[in-house]
Amino acid sequence: MGSIDQALTRAADDRAMCSSAPIYCLPDELLIKIFAVVLALDCSDGGHRPLITLGLVSTNWSRIVFETPSLWGHISSSHSDEENRAAIRLSKGYTLRVDYDDDQLEQGGGYEAAFIRSASQEAHRWQSADLRLGNNTLPLLHDFVTLAVPRLEELRINCDRVSEAVLEGVSIDILGGGVADRLRHVMLCDFPIPWNSHLFARLETLSIITTLAFLAPTTDEITAILRQCPELREFSLIKPGGDEMRVPAATLAETEVVHLPVLTSFGLCLLNDEAFNRIISSVRFPACTKFDFKCYRPASSIISGGTGHLTAVLSSKIQSLLNISLILTPRGLDLVGTRGPGNSRFSLFISHTSSWEDLAQLIEHITGSIRWPPVQASISCQDSIPFLQVADLLRRIPSITKLNLIGHSDRHIALLSQPILNNGRYEWVLPNLEGLYLEGSAQNDVQLLIDFQAKRQEGAGMYRGDGVPLGLPTKLETIYVSGPFREKQLDIGPFYTALQELKGEDWDGNLIN
Numbered sequence: 001m002g003s004i005d006q007a008l009t010r011a012a013d014d015r016a017m018c019s020s021a022p023i024y025c026l027p028d029e030l031l032i033k034i035f036a037v038v039l040a041l042d043c044s045d046g047g048h049r050p051l052i053t054l055g056l057v058s059t060n061w062s063r064i065v066f067e068t069p070s071l072w073g074h075i076s077s078s079h080s081d082e083e084n085r086a087a088i089r090l091s092k093g094y095t096l097r098v099d100y101d102d103d104q105l106e107q108g109g110g111y112e113a114a115f116i117r118s119a120s121q122e123a124h125r126w127q128s129a130d131l132r133l134g135n136n137t138l139p140l141l142h143d144f145v146t147l148a149v150p151r152l153e154e155l156r157i158n159c160d161r162v163s164e165a166v167l168e169g170v171s172i173d174i175l176g177g178g179v180a181d182r183l184r185h186v187m188l189c190d191f192p193i194p195w196n197s198h199l200f201a202r203l204e205t206l207s208i209i210t211t212l213a214f215l216a217p218t219t220d221e222i223t224a225i226l227r228q229c230p231e232l233r234e235f236s237l238i239k240p241g242g243d244e245m246r247v248p249a250a251t252l253a254e255t256e257v258v259h260l261p262v263l264t265s266f267g268l269c270l271l272n273d274e275a276f277n278r279i280i281s282s283v284r285f286p287a288c289t290k291f292d293f294k295c296y297r298p299a300s301s302i303i304s305g306g307t308g309h310l311t312a313v314l315s316s317k318i319q320s321l322l323n324i325s326l327i328l329t330p331r332g333l334d335l336v337g338t339r340g341p342g343n344s345r346f347s348l349f350i351s352h353t354s355s356w357e358d359l360a361q362l363i364e365h366i367t368g369s370i371r372w373p374p375v376q377a378s379i380s381c382q383d384s385i386p387f388l389q390v391a392d393l394l395r396r397i398p399s400i401t402k403l404n405l406i407g408h409s410d411r412h413i414a415l416l417s418q419p420i421l422n423n424g425r426y427e428w429v430l431p432n433l434e435g436l437y438l439e440g441s442a443q444n445d446v447q448l449l450i451d452f453q454a455k456r457q458e459g460a461g462m463y464r465g466d467g468v469p470l471g472l473p474t475k476l477e478t479i480y481v482s483g484p485f486r487e488k489q490l491d492i493g494p495f496y497t498a499l500q501e502l503k504g505e506d507w508d509g510n511l512i513n
Contacts, residue, residue, distance in 0.1 A: 073096050096125045100119070100317040124149070133159050149184070152180055152182060155185070169416060183202060187209070205232070205233060207235075207238070223256070227259045234264065235266055259284045266290070269292070324375045326376070327379075328379045336348075374432075377397070379404070416433075438480065
């Protein structure tokens with residue numbers, strides 16, 4: 001009996017000590033925020049089990065957990081029916097987040113119908129709905145989309161698991177064709193809806209993904225949607241039937257322009273040339289700072305077609321940047337910069353699925369006439385990126401101040417050490433270069449760098465054209481070399497001596513006698 005009394009005494013002492021811990025002294029409002037973060041970060045898909053665990057810690061925490069409706073505003077088909085009913089009860093009149101995925105059903109035997117029935121009864125509380133359907137559950141969608149959802153702000157419908165035979169001929173007017181006053185964010189994947197739906201009236205973000213050709217909207221239907229969205233801030237159109245996207249017979253000059261004054265993010269992926277040109281020529285986006293163009297073939301019509309407006313927009317925006325980080329890899333070109341008051345961010349990403357020459361042609365077309373601000377460039381000199389394309393890009397961006405060459409060859413180093421004749425005078429390829437970073441250098445690259453330094457010191461026996469020796473570029477200060485040998489940072493002053501020392505090292509960084 002004494003041992004039990006001692007255990008109870010120790011437990012009481014532990015509770016007294018814990019109750020004075022800092023976390024137990026926090027106000028309820030802050031604890032609620034902490035609990036919400038814990039629930040959001042839980043990746044086990046255990047539903048509200050983390051909340052129940054927190055509620056077992058103390059009487060006070062139990063009170064907070066089970067009397068705070070906002071913590072229970074989530075029901076999902078991956079949770080048990082009992083747990084969803086408890087969440088509906090404990091969330092009281094608070095808004096609900098509804099997730100339905102027929103591949104993650106917790107139970108079988110008609111559970112999906114029971115879930116939809118219980119969720120539908122609370123449709124007036126829906127704040128967001130994420131529905132992913134299969135062949136067997138597509139008919140249930142009618143039960144969802146005809147509901148009155150006055151508080152709905154976000155809607156995602158994904159039918160990518162539904163076969164073409166089931167989808168063909170299906171037409172569903174979301175929310176009965178009415179306007180959802182609070183709806184701001186929509187993502188639709190392979191969803192057969194009338195493209196003149198009023199669903200889009202007050203949207204801020206819209207993403208349309210279409211992998212089936214017969215579901216792909218025409219370019220006129222896309223521009224009609226955009227015309228309904230004056231408040232749209234983010235738009236992406238992904239794989240709309242690929243080359244099957246239909247472009248009505250009309251010239252670019254006849255296309256009615258759509259103005260999107262607050263659009264900040266614009267993405268077009270997997271469009272054919274004609275569709276890309278038609279949409280680009282139809283949209284005006286003066287405030288856009290994020291562009292994502294991917295996986296089309298830019299070699300022909302995109303150069304001569306609708307990119308005139310796009311080129312002007314991008315040129316103007318790039319020239320207004322304070323600085324630029326430019327990354328060129330076999331995947332494409334990624335350009336990020338800051339601009340204006342508060343250093344707001346600007347980004348441009350272009351990738352491809354055809355030849356690298358096509359991508360280079362588009363890059364040259366978009367950026368060829370730009371007056372570049374200071375640029376920090378990183379280039380992966382892989383076999384899939386031809387040397388001539390890299391050389392051409394470097395020649396067209398003379399404002400590069402820092403250059404990182406990854407997997408380079410002796411030709412890339414030689415390019416930097418050979419002056420070029422420009423309007424009767426010799427110039428270095430990168431006259432403003434301050435730092436050169438060579439990753440993956442081989443031992444023989446050190447000798448090339450020695451030759452590179454020697455040529456720059458001598459000016460290669462050339463003159464600018466006004467009698468002044470070409471000499472060293474005055475801004476080059478540091479060359480950083482890394483490879484199988486020890487990494488070295490070499491100051492430009494004693495550069496030649498440092499290179500000679502580096503040349504005398506073996507692959508492990510040990511000096512060779």
